[in-house]
Amino acid sequence: MSIYGALYAGVSGLNAQSNAMGMISDNIANVNTIGYKGVSARFSTLVAQSASATQYASGGVRSAPLSNIDKQGQLQGTASGTDLAVAGRGFFVVSDRPATGTSTQYLFSRAGSFRPDAAGNLVNAGGYYLQGWSITPGASTPTSGSTFTGLDTVNISNLNGSARATTNLSIDLNLPSTALATAQTSDVLMEVNLDNTALTGATHDVNLTVYDETNTAQAVTYRWTKLAAANQWSIEALPPGGGTVTNGGPTTVVFDPVTGRPTSGFPPPNPLYAWSNGSSSSVDIASFGAGITETAAASASSSQQYNDQYVATTQILDDLGNTHDMNIAFTKTAANTWDVTVLNPTLNGVESGVVTGLPRSINFSGGTPSLINLPPITIDWSTGSTGATNSTITLDGGTIGGADGIIQFSGSFIVNGTEQDGVSFGNFRGVSINEEGVVTALFDNGEQLDIAQIPLAMFPNPNGLEARTGNAYSATSDSGNFILNRPKIGGAGLIASSSLEASNIDLAEEFTNMIVTQRAYSASSKIITTADEMLDELIRIVR
Numbered sequence: 001m002s003i004y005g006a007l008y009a010g011v012s013g014l015n016a017q018s019n020a021m022g023m024i025s026d027n028i029a030n031v032n033t034i035g036y037k038g039v040s041a042r043f044s045t046l047v048a049q050s051a052s053a054t055q056y057a058s059g060g061v062r063s064a065p066l067s068n069i070d071k072q073g074q075l076q077g078t079a080s081g082t083d084l085a086v087a088g089r090g091f092f093v094v095s096d097r098p099a100t101g102t103s104t105q106y107l108f109s110r111a112g113s114f115r116p117d118a119a120g121n122l123v124n125a126g127g128y129y130l131q132g133w134s135i136t137p138g139a140s141t142p143t144s145g146s147t148f149t150g151l152d153t154v155n156i157s158n159l160n161g162s163a164r165a166t167t168n169l170s171i172d173l174n175l176p177s178t179a180l181a182t183a184q185t186s187d188v189l190m191e192v193n194l195d196n197t198a199l200t201g202a203t204h205d206v207n208l209t210v211y212d213e214t215n216t217a218q219a220v221t222y223r224w225t226k227l228a229a230a231n232q233w234s235i236e237a238l239p240p241g242g243g244t245v246t247n248g249g250p251t252t253v254v255f256d257p258v259t260g261r262p263t264s265g266f267p268p269p270n271p272l273y274a275w276s277n278g279s280s281s282s283v284d285i286a287s288f289g290a291g292i293t294e295t296a297a298a299s300a301s302s303s304q305q306y307n308d309q310y311v312a313t314t315q316i317l318d319d320l321g322n323t324h325d326m327n328i329a330f331t332k333t334a335a336n337t338w339d340v341t342v343l344n345p346t347l348n349g350v351e352s353g354v355v356t357g358l359p360r361s362i363n364f365s366g367g368t369p370s371l372i373n374l375p376p377i378t379i380d381w382s383t384g385s386t387g388a389t390n391s392t393i394t395l396d397g398g399t400i401g402g403a404d405g406i407i408q409f410s411g412s413f414i415v416n417g418t419e420q421d422g423v424s425f426g427n428f429r430g431v432s433i434n435e436e437g438v439v440t441a442l443f444d445n446g447e448q449l450d451i452a453q454i455p456l457a458m459f460p461n462p463n464g465l466e467a468r469t470g471n472a473y474s475a476t477s478d479s480g481n482f483i484l485n486r487p488k489i490g491g492a493g494l495i496a497s498s499s500l501e502a503s504n505i506d507l508a509e510e511f512t513n514m515i516v517t518q519r520a521y522s523a524s525s526k527i528i529t530t531a532d533e534m535l536d537e538l539i540r541i542v543r
Helices: 002-029 507-540
Strands: 039-045 061-067 075-077 084-087 091-095 106-109 129-134 151-153 168-176 187-195 203-211 217-226 232-237 244-246 251-255 262-264 272-274 280-282 284-295 300-306 311-317 323-334 337-342 361-365 368-373 377-380 391-396 406-409 414-420 426-433 438-443 448-453 456-458 466-468 472-474 483-485 494-497 499-501
Touching: 002 039, 002 061, 002 507, 039 507, 075 084, 084 091, 091 151, 168 311, 168 323, 187 203, 187 217, 203 300, 232 284, 251 284, 300 323, 311 414, 361 406, 368 406, 426 494
Parallel strands: 084 499, 168 391, 168 406, 187 284
Antiparallel strands: 039 061, 075 499, 084 494, 091 106, 091 129, 091 456, 106 472, 129 151, 129 448, 168 414, 187 300, 203 217, 217 232, 232 251, 244 272, 251 262, 272 280, 311 323, 323 337, 337 361, 361 368, 377 391, 426 438, 438 448, 456 483, 466 472
16 A cells, blocks of 8 residues: 555645646746736645554645735836835725726736726726725715725826916015105006997096106196097097106007997006106006996096006916906005005906905004005906906905015015915826825816825735736635725825836746756656556566
């Protein structure tokens, strides 16, 4: 029996070593497979019951695969932001199809070579789709979970950065403490309504006082004249008493018959005044309040002057993403007291909205504000052509007693900065994925939008997972039930973007194991040939 037992032991050795060679060959074949986890042969004895203490009954050997799924592979950097690697414990949750349903099969993988398909779904080289929790603004996103409920395929198509209107505007500037209460006028603001039933040749004058470069008060008149064409008026700066004016017009202003707002011609060119005392001034004409209109109402107007050197220019956005220019004028009315006037915004040089003419002012003590009266800026965009929704903008001039906004110290008028929170419409330019697994869409307007949270699946015994085609795994009773955690929470590893986890195979070790396995296979075959020779000797005894 021992000779036959030796034959069977040799056969079991051949089977065991053949099985081991299959594992080695698989490892070598997948040495460049992203996220591949190697398998090693684990040998165990086969023991037969001995008849007595003086006799031995050979049993042989068997081999079984030992998965090394929990062995970390080396991370390698790539140029793609959707290439992902797990550093530490955990698996990506993937599915065999992009749409979720009762027939969807969920698996687990460390192969993170994800690329968007034609529909924008992130899919890896094995054809499996990356799963994550969708992030909805204002809604909570799970931190952990033990089911696939709520998971969706991560999709990065059809993403656009929507425009956002300006709601907050902060100003940081210095108003010169040495400024006079009145100074040379460089800008005139008008608020005019013209009667659209007026006859041709009818006029309406806007009169006000401005200051020349010697700080001398000068009376000026701007004349509106009804033209023969419907909805058209001219505006002209008349020569001042004892002086002259050039570039004063007349300039034709065309009004929209529906909105009553100018479509062209306003604001007009800047008139240049030569005053009777020999000084000169260039004056810019703009509008404020209800602005310039033409309606079926009696012509009426108001006006004011201010010094252009104390004007802060900023940009604001409406909810459609249009960028408007808006000036904020500061006029010193008394010691340590300034009036603040918000001018109507313009778009491409044409007045695009109307600012509510609320009184605004700032008082100073010791160079810092002692009183800030800056009510929100309300803008009516219906007078323009953009179709935007009216805006309300909080104007932040700093804090009482602080030097973090508008201040008044000696020196020049300096605008240190203006900041607003509106954004224009943006085009999608890519995604970024951080260590916590948050997928963020990036847009060329500077906006960022979190769209998905990638969880990692944790197992009590990851080496008990069952391998599937495509470098994925399914849960088994040996692996235990999974739990989904956000990366870096509950023992889960972190996600490295623009990286891939290499195979955890050591090629030198595999070649060494292959040589050992080959020799062991040859030795097992030698057992069979030797036992055969012994049996042949036994058979010849009876001849």
